[in-house]
């Protein structure tokens with residue numbers, strides 16, 4: 001079958017809940033993906049930063065295959081020999097005391113919401129049923145009904161209500177608005193240190209630090225959703241570190257498995273996750289031995305291959321070169337590490353289509369932004385190769401005007 005036929009199958013049998021580029025991938029290795037028609041592309045999206053370690057990383061693959069041959073799922077009705085070591089390694093790497101493993105990112109966000117509410121009732125003393133969590137305009141935390149309910153994006157919410165109460169939205173990047181929104185019933189403030197799906201939106205410098213200070217002052221838990229920004233993507237293990245902030249609650253996913261399997265987690269100290277009792281929360285697959293073995297290998301690769309430093313150094317270089325492209329359609333180049341957004345004055349989709357024809361895969365976000373987030377194993381030579389094409393496409397702006 002050729003790509004046309006695969007696309008037809010998808011269009012016929014799949015709900016049309018995405019608008020993908022029409023590339024049908026059947027193979028990938030490192031930063032490169034290959035389509036069914038024999039074309040080769042540099043992946044500049046990394047599955048929304050899930051494959052920071054590169055596609056089909058051999059060490060993660062080895063761990064996955066070995067674990068598959070032993071045991072894949074026990075459910076948490078029983079224990080397994082992978083979850084404990086995985087969470088120990090995860091906590092030691094990140095500096096938190098406890099972790100609760102889940103599968104998708106949205107599930108981890110839901111888990112954080114439950115944990116923070118529980119802390120609010122059990123520890124802060126908020127009256128039952130009154131807990132409030134503050135979130136930001138432009139947020140993206142996943143797609144469950146509770147999560148889209150507190151989105152500011154009408155397309156995410158339309159016709160999906162009624163929604164879960166208990167969430168308050170404030171402008172992103174405005175500490176004064178945050179402090180003004182806090183009431184005695186506020187239990188948490190959740191944010192992305194850089195808004196990925198919102199268009200690689202960076203808050204003003206000092207915002208995260210101010211938010212952490214305000215939260216501490218009012219006994220409100222700071223919850224960082226680092227599902228996309230975490231695990232090295234922005235040139236630090238966590239983007240919060242750029243401002244020296246250690247959130248009370250850390251949510252991770254995506255690259256926690258290097259793209260092999262859905263693995264997510266909530267990290268806190270004992271005062272929060274320590275409140276859960278048997279029956280309070282669960283997941284059939286969460287913490288399963290296959291996901292745990294994969295997570296262990298995925299973390300090990302980040303450490304062994306110094307992917308955090310790579311992201312910092314190569315990201316600086318990539319962003320610097322992009323910023324020097326003198327194209328009339330570029331409004332702004334921004335980002336940290338290998339998490340870069342190029343905001344255009346015009347729709348970004350045609351540029352993504354054009355880059356795809358030259359062998360580079362990226363996806364527009366928020367209409368006018370091209371996100372460049374290649375696997376962190378990318379080399380400088382590969383970035384240089386990509387830059388040649390990116391510059392050519394952005395300088396040919398008349399084609400799209």
Ligand SMILES: *Cc1c(COP(=O)(O)O)cnc(C)c1O
Nearest residue numbers: 104105106140141142225227228
């Ligand atoms: C991708 C993402 C999520 C949701 O993760 P899923 O695995 O798709 O459920 C949540 N928050 C952020 C910041 C994300 O980038």
